[in-house]
Amino acid sequence: MIRDTSAQDRLVAVAPNRKRKLILAGAAVAVLVAIGFSVPKIATMFSADTSVSASRLTFATVTRGPFVRDIAAEGKVVAAVSPTLYAPYGGAVVMQVHAGDVVKKGQVLAIVTSPELTNKLAQEQSAADAMQVEYLRAQVDAKKKRSELQKAFDNAVVDQTASERDLKRYQGAFEKGAVPVADVDKAKSALDKAAITQKHAQSDLTVDNDSLTFDIQAKKLAHDRQVLLVKDLQRQVEDLNVKSPVDGQVGQLFIAERATVAKDAQLVSVIDLTALEVEMKVPESFARDLAIGMPGEITGNGKEWKGKVSAISPEVVNGEVAARLRFDGQSPSQLRQSQRLSVRILLDSRANVLTVQRGSFVDESAGRYAYVVNDGMADRRDIRVGASSIDKVEILDGLKEGDSIVVSGADTFGDAKHVAIAR
Structure with a gap:
């Protein structure tokens, strides 16, 4: 058998490392704390209706301060009087x-040059001269006729007077028996005849005089009418010389x-260069706030002039309304028609107003709600907005100073009320 090395092994005692234990314990506590803080946020994330990347959104903070509503745009110089x-x-x-x-x-x-009109004037002038002659002749004829009528009336008066004398003489002779009654009756008849003749002569004088007066008046009116026609033609001929109505x-x-x-x-x-105005295009949303007489500022050529709104177009073209500003006082002499100038119209100015940066949220929600951002979540909140300026909108209700809201990009939220903002 081959022997192993177990007989050579021996146990080594390791001293305890307290520092290492403390580090491990601290790390464990930190992990537990992080998990404790993350649990509510994770729970909130899971409760969101949708999630949208923050890079697709624009945020703004509600602030309190001065609020100025104005319209600033580029305008061009136009002639107020350009006949x-x-x-x-x-x-x-x-x-x-x-x-x-x-x-x-x-x-x-x-x-x-109009030969036709010139010839017509000459013809009508000749007709007017002829009518004047007729009018003068009528006056002469009337004078002659009146003389004859007056003569007949005077003769009738004389004859009546003579008949009265004859009758008186015959009556005296008859009373003395010098003449018969037949002569007295004959004298009475002669007197009656003379009286009738005198009466008719007076009537003829009155009636014919009126007739002559009317005839003269008719010829005078005809002549006056012709004179007016001639004057009108003379005016037309004079107007053939087209003259400037203004200095310019x-x-x-x-x-x-x-x-x-x-x-x-x-x-x-x-073009009347002494009466210049500046025309500008105003967005339709601001046009309803414009009024004639509003003050404005016009700048250009390194100078600034005061002006007033003088006209507002009643028609909207391509979402814009044309407005004109008139210079206060005399128009600057160095300006030229169609020259570009900067225009600013002051609509409103107030202090200590709650406002936020203007964005698409005003149009998307019609100013009825906004998404308030807090800890990575955007919550829909009902609000009420007031007046708007070029870059700000007034907040009347629903938000407070310091709130952060989504001012653009909220159209991606749809109808969601709670949206998670992914960083």
Whole structure:
């Protein structure tokens, strides 16, 4: 048999290591504590409706402080007064200016040649002259007719007076027996005839005088009407010289030189550089808060000007509303049309307001709820929001200062009320 080495083995006594025991005991306690703290969190994780990565979310903290509502955007300079001139009558047009020329009020910009209108004016002027002659002739004829009527009336009066005298003389002679009664009766008949003649002469004088007056008045009215027609044609002929209604600058020529145009065709536009405004586009959500007269600030060229909202478009185009600001006082002379400027309109300014960063949660929930984040969990909570600015939204109820909420990305939560946030 082969002998083993068991006879050579001997037991060695190992001294106890207290330090090692303490380290092992401490590690065991730490593990137990970690397990104790993790159990509630693990239980909460398992109670969540869904889990979403934090990288897909944006968080913000509710704060209290000043709240300023304003609208800041880029605007462009536009002319508040930019009239477009049209052809008053059809014809060939001769332009007197070029695009960009500085013009004065009343300066001729274009001349429309219209032989038809010019000839019509000459014809109507001739007709007016003829009517004036007729009117003057009617006055002369009336004067002559009145003279004849007055003469007949005067003769009738004289004849009546003579008949009265004859009757008186015959009556005296009859009383003395110098003449028969037949002569007295004849004198009475002559007097009656003279009285009738005088009465008719007076009536003719009155009636014919009125008739003559009406005839003269009719001819005068016809002449006046013709004169008004001539004046209107003269105005139209004068308008063939298209004049600038304002001091400004020629903006655009709509026709070529010596082009033949129809009535009311566009000819030229004039820009009044003394009345400039700034036009800006406002998001539809802020348009309802805008009002005419609101103060604004306009900056550009290293300067700042005060302004006021002067007009708001009633139409929404591509989710935006056009608004215009007018400069307080005189428009700056160094500005040019279509120049870009920065515009800011102050809507509201308050202190000590509970706010949070604006995000998609306002539109997704219509401002009715938000997800409050705490220990890796996002819990849905009912809230009530107030006014909104470009970057903040006012919190009226449901949140307190220091709360952390999900401001964007909550659309991935669906209808979940408890969401685990995976880091």
